[in-house]
Amino acid sequence: MTVHFPFQNSYSALPDSFFARVAPTPVAAPRLIKLNRPLAVQLGLDPDVLETPEGAEILAGKTVPAGADPIAMAYAGHQFGQFVPQLGDGRAVLLGEVIDKDGIRRDIQLKGSGPTPFSRRGDGRAALGPVLREYIVSEAMFALGIPTTRSLAAVVTGEHVIRETALPGAVLTRVASSHIRVGTFQFFAVRRDTDAIRRLADHVIARHYPELLGNERPYHALLAGVVARQAELVARWLLVGFIHGVMNTDNSSISGETIDYGPCAFMDAYNPSQVFSSIDEMGRYAYANQPRIALWNLTRLAECLLPLFGEEQEKAVEQAQEILGAFPETFSKAYQTGLRKKVGLFTERDGDEALIQDLLDAMAKNTADFTLTFRRLGDAAGDPAADDARAEFMDPAAFDEWAKRWRERTALEPQTAAERQAAMNTVNPIFIPRNHRVEAVIQAAVNNDDYAPFEELVKVLAKPFEDQPDYAAYADPPLPDQRVLQTFCGT
Structure with a gap:
């Protein structure tokens, strides 16, 4: 059987100038450890063929499939606020694009496929742990309904990579609406290549914002579109307790998808200042800072687009500032609407924001688990006698005081208790990729070549809003000795 990718x-x-043509570096002994069969079908691929040895060789980069045009994309970026004029795909190769069953163009990229002209003395490889982390978290984000890149496959290479120690090597096959970033525009802006910026902007509009074709001010509208998508995306991150960890401009997608899962993590106890990334020593990308950083990144995009706004620099700046000024309101609306749904409010009344903020403040003071507090609040909405939510608080009286006001407020809504609980359970997951669970899965795979825990975790996270009694333990927060305090970049 022949593996066929319908590349376009x-x-x-x-x-x-947009990329470097480079083929993946062959590996010794590729072995498929996970294929996302439903995603393969969605992409128009044959999962049975992809699971053959020939398929594993393609997914590991040992064989380049017919029709592929492998490239490493060029981009720049601000990394922790410091500008680097040339970054690019240092350990990834874009094989090509396919049109999925919904008519959407998707990139198929190999991550960890060997060095490229952008590797900056790196080996271009990926260790098994970061590949499994990205597979788990990106697919969990998809199940949570958050725009994200997807994971098609994970392959071990039969080789080791050297980090602090020798680790099993692996390759992730990643699927994205595209891999175009704020940093892609910065790459050309720093070179003052206005023609390339225009060419890139036109490509982005045609691919991601086709409704803007024919717009009188397409580049203004493009910036507005990216601002809106990023504002809504970050709001959705906050609503599930997600911390990206490395919100550099080269990790900020123009399409509005979550991209580049490195030291990402989900909060256990609610803490607005929570940081997990070992390289974020100053807390630049802490949980509550993410909206501010998203706007900072978008401002860098606006700077790149200014030459396309018109010849009058001062006027162009004013127009960009006006567009960027929509971010706070768009973010706040998405975030507050989401919070109201999480606490079972379906109409908007004065005092709602303060009521919800009081809950968040009490959660922070009482180290209440973010995910379980909201999920158990749904139980309390369905049954006033249910006390699992108050059990999340070190001082249950703090919850009782808040819950009294919350019940008075929900009494003004037309929904029945059962309807409210059912609606809340569609937005408040019970299962998230708990950091200690992800680490346990990685250790089992790396140390024992055991992928059963990985398979089970992926299975549970595919249904994050459903009660799964057989896997109830996966909802539990970590015990004190299980807490993961730091996560690490896979580079």
Whole structure:
């Protein structure tokens, strides 16, 4: 059987300055450890063929499939606020693009496929742990309904990579609406290549914002579109307790998807200042800072687009500032609407924001688990006698005081208790990728070549809003000795 990818490549048809043509580096003994069969079908691929040895060789980069036009994309970026004029895909190769069953163009990229001209003395490889982490978390985000890149496959290479120690090597096959970033625009802006910026903007509009084709001010509208998508995306992160960890401009997707899962994590106890990433020593990308950083990144995008706004610099700046000024309101609306749903409010009344903020403040003071507090609040909505939510608080009286006001407020809503609980359970997950669970899965795979825990965790996280009695333990927060205090980048 032959593996067939129906490639229809567009990015590699852009000028050579946008990328470097480079093939993946062959590996010794590729072995498929996970194929996302439903995603394969969605992409128009045959999962049975992908699971053959020939398929594993393609997914590991040992064999380049017919029709592929492998490239490493060029981009720049602000990394923790410091600008680097050339970054690029240092350990990833874009094989090509396919049109999925919904008519959406998707990139198929190999991550960890060997060095490229952008590797900056790196080996271009990925260790098994970061590959499993990205597979788990990206697919969990998809199940939570959050725009994200997807994971098609994970393959071990039969080789080791050297980090602090020798680790099993692996390759992740990643699927994205595209891999175009704020940093892609910055790459050309720093070179003052206005023609390339225009060419890139036109490509982005055609691919991600086709409704803007024919717009009188397409580049203004493009910035507005990216601002809206990023504002809504970050709001959705906060609503599930997600911390990206490395919100550099080169990790900020123009399409509005979550991209580049490195030291990402989900909060256990609610803490607005929570940081997990070992490299975020100053807390730049802490949980509550994410909206501010998203706007900072978007401001860098606006700077790149200014030459396309018109010849009058001062006027262009004013127009960009006006567009960026929509971010706070768009974010706040998405975030507050989401919070109201999480506490079972379906109409908007004065005092709602203060009521919800009081809950968050009490959660922070009482180290209440973010995910379980909201999920158990749904139980309390369905049954006033249910006390699991108050059990999350070190001082249950703090919850009782708040719950009295909450019940008075929900009494003004038309829904029945059962309807409210059912609605809350569709937005408040019970299962998230708990950091200690992810680490346990990685250790089992790396140390024992045991992928059964990985398979089970992926299975549970595919249904985050459903009670799964057989896997109830996966909802539990970590015990004190299980807490993961730091996560690490896979580079």
